[in-house]
Amino acid sequence: MNADKVPDIIVGRLPIYLRALQRMAEKGMTTTSSQELGEHVGISAAQIRKDISQFGEFGKQGTGYPISFLIDKLREILKVNRLWDVAVIGAGELGHALSNFQGFTDRGFRIVMLFDNDPSKIGKSIGEFVIEDSSNMVERICNANVKIAMLTVPAAAAQATADKLVQAGVRAILNYAPISLNVPNTVRVQYIDPATHLQRMTYYL
Amino acid sequence: MNADKVPDIIVGRLPIYLRALQRMAEKGMTTTSSQELGEHVGISAAQIRKDISQFGEFGKQGTGYPISFLIDKLREILKVNRLWDVAVIGAGELGHALSNFQGFTDRGFRIVMLFDNDPSKIGKSIGEFVIEDSSNMVERICNANVKIAMLTVPAAAAQATADKLVQAGVRAILNYAPISLNVPNTVRVQYIDPATHLQRMTYYL
Numbered sequence: 001m002n003a004d005k006v007p008d009i010i011v012g013r014l015p016i017y018l019r020a021l022q023r024m025a026e027k028g029m030t031t032t033s034s035q036e037l038g039e040h041v042g043i044s045a046a047q048i049r050k051d052i053s054q055f056g057e058f059g060k061q062g063t064g065y066p067i068s069f070l071i072d073k074l075r076e077i078l079k080v081n082r083l084w085d086v087a088v089i090g091a092g093e094l095g096h097a098l099s100n101f102q103g104f105t106d107r108g109f110r111i112v113m114l115f116d117n118d119p120s121k122i123g124k125s126i127g128e129f130v131i132e133d134s135s136n137m138v139e140r141i142c143n144a145n146v147k148i149a150m151l152t153v154p155a156a157a158a159q160a161t162a163d164k165l166v167q168a169g170v171r172a173i174l175n176y177a178p179i180s181l182n183v184p185n186t187v188r189v190q191y192i193d194p195a196t197h198l199q200r201m202t203y204y205l
Numbered sequence: 206m207n208a209d210k211v212p213d214i215i216v217g218r219l220p221i222y223l224r225a226l227q228r229m230a231e232k233g234m235t236t237t238s239s240q241e242l243g244e245h246v247g248i249s250a251a252q253i254r255k256d257i258s259q260f261g262e263f264g265k266q267g268t269g270y271p272i273s274f275l276i277d278k279l280r281e282i283l284k285v286n287r288l289w290d291v292a293v294i295g296a297g298e299l300g301h302a303l304s305n306f307q308g309f310t311d312r313g314f315r316i317v318m319l320f321d322n323d324p325s326k327i328g329k330s331i332g333e334f335v336i337e338d339s340s341n342m343v344e345r346i347c348n349a350n351v352k353i354a355m356l357t358v359p360a361a362a363a364q365a366t367a368d369k370l371v372q373a374g375v376r377a378i379l380n381y382a383p384i385s386l387n388v389p390n391t392v393r394v395q396y397i398d399p400a401t402h403l404q405r406m407t408y409y410l
Contacts, residue, residue: 008405015404019383023360041385079407086403093302098399100298103383107400108407147410148403155228172406174399178224178308180246188409190402194303194379195312197395198291198353199220200213201377202284202313204393205352 010051016041017048018074022106025067033064080108087141087170089161090152091116091131094176098150099126109148113140134161141168148172155179162189215256221246222253223279227311230272238269285313292346292375294366295357296321296336299381303355304331314353318345339366346373353377360384367394 020040024032034045034052041048052058055077058070075081086109088095099114115134116122122133132140141149149170153161158177165173166187175181178193225245229237239250239257246253257263260282263275280286291314293300304319320339321327327338337345346354354375358366363382370378371392380386383398 011408012405014408015398015401016385018404019398019401020385023384039387042387077408078404079410080404084403084407093298093305097298097302101399104400107404109400109403148406150399171410172403174402174406179228180221180225182244182247188406190406192397192399192402193224194306194355194397195309195314196220196224197379197397198289198314198377199223199283199285199312200217201353201379201393201395202289203216203219203282205284205289205376 006054010054013043013047013051014074014078016043017052018071018078018080019107021067021071021074025071029067031064031066032070037065075108078108082108083110084108084148085110085112085144085146087112087137087146087149087165088114088152089116089134089137089149089165090154090176091118091121091126092152095150095152096126098152099129111150112144112146115140138164138168141165141170146170148174150174150176152176211259215259218248218252218256219279219283221248222257223276223283223285224312226272226276226279230276234272236269236271242270280313283313287313288315289313289353290315290317290349290351292317292342292351292354292370293319293357294321294339294342294354294370295359295381296323296326296331297357300355300357301331303357304334316355317349317351320345343369343373346370346375351375353379355379355381357381 020037034048038045038048058065058073088098088111091114099111113132114129115132115137117134121131124131147170149165151158151161151173155177158179159181162173162181162183166183171187173189175189176192181189183189225242239253243250243253263270263278293303293316296319304316318337319334320337320342322339326336329336352375354370356363356366356378360382363384364386367378367386367388371388376392378394380394381397386394388394
């Protein structure tokens with residue numbers, strides 16, 4: 001199992017499988033088939049078997065997958081069998097919503113700090129967080145050894161902020177600013193931009 | 206140019222190109238090359254030329270692409286050379302943030318209604334919207350001929366709500382609930398789930 005050898009498109013489907021399996025487990029289910037999992041996630045059974053077999057043999061022909069075992073394996077493969085500290089940059093409405101979101105911890109993530117450059121926001125509390133001055137961001141993130149950040153600053157500030165995150169040692173950026181980021185190839189970026197997702201659908205309307 | 210003939214993976218890159226071109230235009234640029242565009246979006250020049258050529262000849266060898274012309278063409282192809290009405294279902298923090306987000310209209314979308322089932326929220330205002338009772342959702346969406354919805358309800362309520370949206374004639378759902386939806390194949394779904402995006406990156410850490 002070599003991280004570089006598995007196509008990223010397959011890696012991208014694993015969190016979808018994990019999410020569906022966790023919901024099955026919550027419902028009390030103990031085993032599932034690639035057929036059944038496929039119906040849940042809208043991906044063919046053959047594709048699921050092929051994807052999962054990249055990482056080993058996790059099910060027996062005819063008896064399907066033991067759900068909790070497969071969950072453990074996927075969490076291990078995706079390295080979310082631990083809690084990752086996450087910094088949120090930008091305490092606007094979205095940063096606010098993310099900081100209060102309760103659904104991260106059971107999926108491997110814990111927001112630990114929140115930054116903004118607006119003097120009227122710095123020092124204020126959002127839930128359990130005090131908004132910190134982003135001028136201290138590099139030092140704080142570096143000292144706390146935080147490797148993951150969510151970027152919710154305006155587009156115009158996103159690249160400069162990303163540069164600072166890279167400088168601070170961040171290796172994975174979830175970018176909500178509607179702009180493509182240039183980062184070294186040792187840093188990964190994922191994008192969340194609702195307008196982009198909507199435009200991908202209007203094409204078909 | 207047949208919508209069914211262009212692979213969805215290519216369709217998915219067009220909004221990224223459009224976004225980058227719009228930022229170039231804002232900066233006063235008038236022409237670009239596939240090389241330059243590629244550096245902005247992190248996609249190879251060859252891939253960009255191949256993707257765009259699916260829809261016709263929009264640039265001349267050696268002189269590059271006229272930016273405003275290519276923007277117009279991409280907006281036409283993606284059908285965002287108009288404003289689409291959008292309904293938001295779920296007036297929690299995320300629905301709140303989306304309703305106040307100013308970045309949709311110049312990309313083809315206008316939020317026109319916002320629903321929740323919580324009696325303590327119904328009738329309250331968020332910006333220019335009054336939160337409506339979701340028990341009227343099907344009728345309201347159907348009568349207003351709204352074809353696009355953003356779903357920000359809890360996971361446990363998402364499938365039932367999606368079923369109602371389909372019943373109301375919605376053809377495109379941007380789903381923020383962390384669950385895969387089953388919808389007829391005449392309806393498209395795109396997913397935004399930050400934990401899924403984060404897990405796709407931790408794999409490489």
